[in-house]
Amino acid sequence: MAYSEKVLDHYENPRNVGSMDKNDASVGTGMVGAPACGDVMKLQIKVNAQGVIEDAKFKTYGCGSAIASSSLLTEWVKGKTLDEARQIKNSQIAEELALPPVKIHCSVLAEDAIKAAISDYQAKQGTDSASKSA
Amino acid sequence: MSIDLKQNYFTLFGLPVTYAVDRAALDHRYRELQRVVHPDRFASAPDQERRVAMQQATRINEGYRVLKDALARGRYLLELRGHRFDDERNTHQDSAFLMEQIELREDLADVRDSRDPFAALGAILARIGARLEALDTELGAALAQDGIAASALTAIQRMQFFRKLAHEAEELEADLEDGS
Numbered sequence: 577m578a579y580s581e582k583v584l585d586h587y588e589n590p591r592n593v594g595s596m597d598k599n600d601a602s603v604g605t606g607m608v609g610a611p612a613c614g615d616v617m618k619l620q621i622k623v624n625a626q627g628v629i630e631d632a633k634f635k636t637y638g639c640g641s642a643i644a645s646s647s648l649l650t651e652w653v654k655g656k657t658l659d660e661a662r663q664i665k666n667s668q669i670a671e672e673l674a675l676p677p678v679k680i681h682c683s684v685l686a687e688d689a690i691k692a693a694i695s696d697y698q699a700k701q702g703t704d705s706a707s708k709s710a
Numbered sequence: 711m712s713i714d715l716k717q718n719y720f721t722l723f724g725l726p727v728t729y730a731v732d733r734a735a736l737d738h739r740y741r742e743l744q745r746v747v748h749p750d751r752f753a754s755a756p757d758q759e760r761r762v763a764m765q766q767a768t769r770i771n772e773g774y775r776v777l778k779d780a781l782a783r784g785r786y787l788l789e790l791r792g793h794r795f796d797d798e799r800n801t802h803q804d805s806a807f808l809m810e811q812i813e814l815r816e817d818l819a820d821v822r823d824s825r826d827p828f829a830a831l832g833a834i835l836a837r838i839g840a841r842l843e844a845l846d847t848e849l850g851a852a853l854a855q856d857g858i859a860a861s862a863l864t865a866i867q868r869m870q871f872f873r874k875l876a877h878e879a880e881e882l883e884a885d886l887e888d889g890s
Contacts, residue, residue, distance in 0.1 A: 607808040611867035612797035614874025616811045637815040681798045688801045 579640050580674035586644035591651050594633040596620045604697025606689040610681050615642045619689035621653060621661075623697055629653045629661055634689075641679040645669050645686040658694050713747065713766045718790055719773035729787055729853040736777055743770045781869045784849050784862070793858045802867050811871050814838070818879060827886055831879060838876045845869045 579587065595618075598605045602623055609616040615638025622631040632650035636643045648669060653661045666683035669675075675683055713722065720727040723739045747766040752759055776782040785795060802808065817834055824830040845865050852862035 605805075607803065607805045607812075609802040609808050609811060609867075609871060611800060611802050611870040614871050614877075616808050616815065616871070618808070618812060635812065637812065684799055685801060688803070692803060 579644075582648075582673050583640055583644040583675070586647040586673070587640040590634075590643055590647040592631075592633050592647065593635065595635060596622060596631070596633050601700055602697075604693040604695075604700070606692030606694070606696060608685050608688045608692055610638070610642075610685050612681060613638065613642075615639065615682065615685060617642060617646050617685050617689045619646060619649070619686070619693050621690075621693045621697060623658065627657050627659075629656055629658070638685075639679070639682065641673070641675055641682040642685060644673050645675075645682045646689065648672060649686045649690055653690060658697070661690055662694055664690060713743070713769070715765065715769055719777055719786065722770070722773050723777060725777070727787070727790065729784060729850050731777055731783065733778070736774070740770065740774045780846050780849070781866065781873060784853060784866050784869070787853055788858055788862060788866070791856075791858055793863070800867075802871070804864075807868060807871075811875070814875055815878075818875070818882065821882060822886075831883055831886065835876070835879050835883070838872055838879060842869065842872050842876065845872065 596603045596605075598620070600622075604621045604623065606619045607617070608619075615636065617634065617636045617638065619634045620632065621629045624630050632653050634646040634650050636646045649664065652664060664687060666680070666687040669683040669686055670680055673683070718727065723736055723743075725731060725736060725739075744767070747763045747770065749760075749763065749767070752763045755763070776786050789795070814834065814837070817830075821827050821830045821834070845868055849862060849865040849869065852859045852865055
């Protein structure tokens with residue numbers, strides 16, 4: 577399958593690969609996997625006192641589209657508030673990367689990963705508002 | 711002998727509709743069915759009959775592929791019970807399980823740089839094999855209950871991750887053996 581140029585760019589030069597201390601109270605960790613293809617994604621965010629995402633890191637074991645989806649997502653969430661980051665939809669990622677229909681699940685994985693990271697952070701802060709988000 | 715294409719695979723192979731499958735009976739019945747629909751027997755038959763025999767052969771091959779494989783059989787059984795898998799949207803979020811997956815993938819990535827790559831890979835393959843075996847038992851227990859147990863769906867998902875890992879480990883093994 578032919579990857580789009582944007583996918584190739586993120587795949588060859590992934591942004592923000594790495595790990596943060598998952599025990600740090602200002603770090604939220606989201607782990608998700610796609611059983612269908614076996615891809616596993618870990619996405620971490622560092623949130624400041626104002627509720628803004630200062631930094632994001634990811635580690636993804638999977639295909640080029642999964643790596644590109646998580647790489648792009650870490651770029652997008654930096655500087656965003658948690659509520660803004662939670663609004664990101666997989667369809668926006670899929671559109672930006674021009675993912676073919678069979679690779680849509682890679683963008684679903686990225687959307688679920690950021691939501692899980694935000695929930696993890698909020699649970700740590702004792703202000704878990706995941707239940708009231710749409 | 712005619713073969714009803716609408717029969718489920720278990721019935722087609724004369725087996726009870728259960729996760730546990732008598733492999734010898736399955737293999738035996740497969741060879742029997744293959745003989746019945748073998749193209750050679752329809753070489754001079756009318757087009758219509760030949761087409762039907764070919765459809766039957768396809769159905770038999772597909773049934774055999776599904777029934778002899780634990781994961782495919784488990785999924786098929788759940789589908790017979792009315793479950794619809796949505797692979798495109800379905801994600802797994804058990805952190806501890808996924809952490810283990812990441813660790814195993816990291817271990818796999820480190821194999822080439824280890825002092826004894828074959829020993830390192832062998833240990834990983836053994837671990838994957840043991841986990842798959844345990845999941846097979848778990849899935850069997852979960853599917854022994856009627857209906858669509860959440861534990862069955864979880865076991866299926868976990869099996870899929872370990873299958874993917876096993877596949878990657880086997881590819882690496884082949885590469886190492888080729889000296890590449």
